[in-house]
Amino acid sequence: MTDKSKGLFGGDTNPSNILPRKYTLDSKIKFRCHPGVSCFTACCGNINIILTPFDILRLRKYLNLPADEFLLRFTTPMFIEKTDLPGVRINLDENGRCPFVTDEGCTIYPERPSACRYYPVGMANFHEGGEEGVDSEKFYFLVQEQHCKGHEEDKEWTIREWIADQGVDVCDKMNKEWLEIVMRRKSFGFQASMSEEAKKIFFMVSTDLDKFKRFIFESSFLDIYDVDQETLDKIQEDDIELMKFSFRYLASSLFGTGDLKIKDEKIKERAAQMQEKQGDVEERAKETYESLKAERDRLMQERNK
Ligand code: SF4
Ligand code: SF4
Numbered sequence: 395m396t397d398k399s400k401g402l403f404g405g406d407t408n409p410s411n412i413l414p415r416k417y418t419l420d421s422k423i424k425f426r427c428h429p430g431v432s433c434f435t436a437c438c439g440n441i442n443i444i445l446t447p448f449d450i451l452r453l454r455k456y457l458n459l460p461a462d463e464f465l466l467r468f469t470t471p472m473f474i475e476k477t478d479l480p481g482v483r484i485n486l487d488e489n490g491r492c493p494f495v496t497d498e499g500c501t502i503y504p505e506r507p508s509a510c511r512y513y514p515v516g517m518a519n520f521h522e523g524g525e526e527g528v529d530s531e532k533f534y535f536l537v538q539e540q541h542c543k544g545h546e547e548d549k550e551w552t553i554r555e556w557i558a559d560q561g562v563d564v565c566d567k568m569n570k571e572w573l574e575i576v577m578r579r580k581s582f583g584f585q586a587s588m589s590e591e592a593k594k595i596f597f598m599v600s601t602d603l604d605k606f607k608r609f610i611f612e613s614s615f616l617d618i619y620d621v622d623q624e625t626l627d628k629i630q631e632d633d634i635e636l637m638k639f640s641f642r643y644l645a646s647s648l649f650g651t652g653d654l655k656i657k658d659e660k661i662k663e664r665a666a667q668m669q670e671k672q673g674d675v676e677e678r679a680k681e682t683y684e685s686l687k688a689e690r691d692r693l694m695q696e697r698n699k
Pocket of ligand 1: 426427428431433434435436437438513541542543544545
């Protein structure tokens with residue numbers, strides 16, 4: 395089997411198939427994929443399709459499944475490449491084929507994932523240093539695999555036209571804040587450690603909005619965060635609003651962006667706890683010092699006998 399992959403995150407794709415050129419939105423490509431190509435559906439196997447939160451939301455609604463069932467049946471947990479952030483990718487069947495492909499094509503075509511929409515275009519986004527106010531560098535690249543005959547077709551597009559035609563622009567808009575979080579984490583590298591608890595929260599929020607909703611309304615979440623009633627009403631009723639809210643929560647809890655406001659009394663409570671902890675530390679240090687001093691005095695006395 396040849397090594398084929400579709401990756402929203404660039405590096406998933408075999409580098410030898412990437413044309414050595416940076417493309418802009420106005421760059422032109424020649425490509426067309428349709429049921430008449432001899433390679434039809436050849437690219438829907440032996441692939442790594444990472445799902446974004448918006449992909450999961452659309453797919454499970456299309457398949458009429460709750461998030462946990464969709465995740466269990468169709469996905470496998472993995473780490474988003476070059477990060478320690480856990481996510482999910484589509485499970486392949488025993489022949490290495492996507493579970494949604496048939497000879498007639500993709501059975502979830504109207505709701506297919508972002509990575510499938512982008513192909514054969516890839517997007518790279520470097521958020522230097524992960525710092526606020528520092529521009530990220532974004533460019534596109536073209537994947538040209540031998541088996542893909544779409545490159546031999548006459549249809550010419552700009553990258554911008556391709557993106558609009560495939561509905562990638564809508565996906566990117568929906569996932570924007572989440573992608574920024576991933577890029578930001580990626581730019582920190584592995585040396586900046588992340589707690590296991592934070593990773594679990596990232597996974598839950600990024601993959602299972604049903605669970606995140608219960609986390610908001612059935613835990614102490616609303617005792618900690620100051621969320622106005624209008625926002626609460628919206629996220630109760632509208633999953634897209636819930637998803638947008640989840641990105642704000644992730645940015646706030648992972649990077650302290652302040653997108654969500656912590657209640658004043660909780661900040662005071664936390665400051666008091668920290669002060670108390672600090673008091674404990676000082677007390678313990680004093681006790682240690684006193685006992686070391688007593689031991690030293692005892693030894694000195696013994697020596698002087
Ligand atoms: S033309 Fe390329 S993208 Fe289209 S079916 Fe063939 S291999 Fe897949
Ligand atoms: S989701 Fe559809 S387009 Fe994407 S790999 Fe599977 S069958 Fe192919």
